[in-house]
Amino acid sequence: MREPLPPDLFEELCPSGVVPIRFADKWAGLVLACLRTGPRRYSELRVPLARVTPRVLTRSLRNLERDGLVTRTVSRRPPGVEYELTPLGRSLTEVYATVCGWAAQHWDELLDARERYDAAHPEATAG
Template sequence: MREPLPPDMFEELCPSGLVPIRFGDKWAGLVLACLRTGPRRYSELRVPLARVTPRVLTRSLRALERDGMITRTVEQSPPRVEYRLTPLGHSLMELYATVCDWTARHWDELLDAREAYDAEHAEATAR
């Protein structure tokens, strides 16, 4: 039995939302992070990715599969589908960890830049 993914893996204040580099789409990096410890079923992925709608999660999984980052395996008995990182997906995880570390170190700067941008553009649209 594998260890379940924690529901708070990507809390609201998780730096993953600030990562300025996208791996595929907005949620793809988080999906990859969920799969780095081994294969997962869709229902397991839904636990830490509860903020993602099922439709968007499915779209992200299909895009990652298309890009060769993950595989989707269907077992007939009992019927189940599992997703797992491919060697190509595993090779991306070191880069992903580096980007996440950078984001955590520059968290305050990123937040300040976004707040300044939003404030400036809110004033411009109000005129």
């Protein structure tokens, strides 16, 4: 018989609640990758992130700013907004690169697993 999971497994002050790259925000890591080489204007970010709606990109940028990973600077001349990694955000780029490397190394396994799952559970992937 399995031992039950303890009710306090995730305490109120559990660090998992403050993990800055949320799995639900699939664009945050891509935003960080875009900012790795230096500050970028919003319009520059829209080019490689064209699949992201402006609303979702703005929300991702705000969440990254809230977590202290990105700074937002408004300029008057020329008018615009620029985003840049903070030192904290820059320290996360190595971690993100490691995760991306892992995904690249296991790409085929991940895709095979998804295909097997989708074939066995068509109701889960419908519409």
